[in-house]
């Protein structure tokens with residue numbers, strides 16, 4: 584009996600085909616507990632704590648934030664982007680490889696285009712000062728992101744005391760899904776308008792690692808769209824050089 588129960592490839596395939604894919608196709612989201620197990624999950628947590636302690640996490644940027652609006656009131660997390668091959672990120676690299684394998688098994692069965700690439704991993708920490716993340720859609724305008732995968736790292740999390748629930752408002756469904764950010768929990772959900780979500784105010788340090796998987800065609804189209812940004816107005820009125 585191996586000391587550390589590693590998820591074998593067949594376990595991963597079973598998880599993908601028997602649970603993740605059916606849930607994504609019916610509810611649009613799915614979470615699994617005990618993904619890595621105590622030892623490997625603990626190694627990921629230690630690496631994230633090390634990053635936090637060494638000041639590697641910075642205030643999350645806001646896309647097009649209105650002037651004067653306090654960032655914290657919208658998005659209170661501190662983040663860092665990692666590839667998982669950096670020194671001190673070996674366990675994070677192992678986690679990302681496992682999620683990649685899980686999603687690649689799912690990709691063939693999700694009935695839509697190819698999911699071949701993903702973002703870097705965003706390591707996030709809500710410092711526990713009551714900050715959260717206002718309700719939003721990850722990919723409201725076809726930027727290519729198809730699936731959001733969030734790995735939570737919080738031991739002994741007590742929602743009554745610590746809050747920090749991720750509330751998903753599945754589009755067109757008569758219910759909301761309250762997901763506790765528990766240690767060694769992986770949450771997967773469609774990144775588009777099907778899943779508006781919010782992080783409720785957190786009153787204890789709340790760690791998570793997020794990766795977004797792209798639909799390659801939608802991503803390529805989005806890149807083309809962003810490339811053809813219209814020239815600024817004034818340049819069109821300037822007299823052509825004689």
Ligand SMILES: Cc1cc(NC(=O)CCC(=O)O)nc(C)c1Br
Nearest residue numbers: 716719720721733749780782791
């Ligand atoms: C950078 C960024 C982070 C998030 N994070 C969450 O929604 C929090 C999920 C959780 O921690 O439970 N969402 C978007 C649309 C962007 Br962009």
Ligand SMILES: [Fe+3]
Nearest residue numbers: 719720721780
């Ligand atoms: Fe989000």
